[in-house]
Amino acid sequence: MLDESIRVMTERIKLVLADNNPAIHLFGSVTLDDFRLGWSDIDILVLTEAPISEYQTDALVTLRQTLTNEHGGNPYFRLFEGGILSKKAFFSGEKDAAVYWGTSGQRITDSFTLDSFAAAQLPNLFPCPTHQQFKADIRRHCNTIRQYAQTTSKEITSCGWLLDIARGLYTLRTDRVLAKTAAGEWAIAKNLAPDAEILKRAIQIRKNPLAYAGDGETLEWCGTLGQHIQEFADVLEKEWEAAP
Numbered sequence: 001m002l003d004e005s006i007r008v009m010t011e012r013i014k015l016v017l018a019d020n021n022p023a024i025h026l027f028g029s030v031t032l033d034d035f036r037l038g039w040s041d042i043d044i045l046v047l048t049e050a051p052i053s054e055y056q057t058d059a060l061v062t063l064r065q066t067l068t069n070e071h072g073g074n075p076y077f078r079l080f081e082g083g084i085l086s087k088k089a090f091f092s093g094e095k096d097a098a099v100y101w102g103t104s105g106q107r108i109t110d111s112f113t114l115d116s117f118a119a120a121q122l123p124n125l126f127p128c129p130t131h132q133q134f135k136a137d138i139r140r141h142c143n144t145i146r147q148y149a150q151t152t153s154k155e156i157t158s159c160g161w162l163l164d165i166a167r168g169l170y171t172l173r174t175d176r177v178l179a180k181t182a183a184g185e186w187a188i189a190k191n192l193a194p195d196a197e198i199l200k201r202a203i204q205i206r207k208n209p210l211a212y213a214g215d216g217e218t219l220e221w222c223g224t225l226g227q228h229i230q231e232f233a234d235v236l237e238k239e240w241e242a243a244p
Helices: 002-016 054-061 063-070 087-092 131-148 156-174 180-189 196-207 216-222 226-242
Strands: 023-027 042-048 080-086 098-101 106-109
Touching (some): 002 023, 054 098, 080 087, 156 226, 196 216
């Protein structure tokens, strides 16, 4: 259903934006062969040659829910996340009509940007990010982890913070972007995790999230990860400080 859902979504976007010559770009777990239903998003960027009209933004901002309803509750459409806006506004930073789809909802806004991790996956649009650009975004990710992962909720995606840290370490060392699951496996192989068994379990859950979504023991375990996440973030922060 994933491929079919992507096809349906892209065709509907093209229909709404038929007069705007849209270019649709996918990135993230879908293109890195790391998509897992029950955890992953479908990251998308749509850039148009002409500005988007008010009529088009109204149709696009609700498109995820519209397609979900039309296709009998298909779970994939609500997973699309990203931005839809004119190419000129995106690259110049000028304020213009844009549609944002996020985890917590959607809205009409006036801008949309991507970080270096996303840019590295779209080489047809961006030059390869510099080491300093990666380093700046890794710092921001680390700050977010410090702020929001002090305590964790009893949700399987709580252990995703560990994989985010592993990806940051990989990118800090290589200036490349790796799928989060593979980054976690890499961190274990490099003996970077303070507790390898915890990271191994996080990877196991990441590989088959639907199998663990209703498991009470796993959910309880996910709720205990706050300190482990902070200890792994210590590793990332120390390496960040030592990096050029």
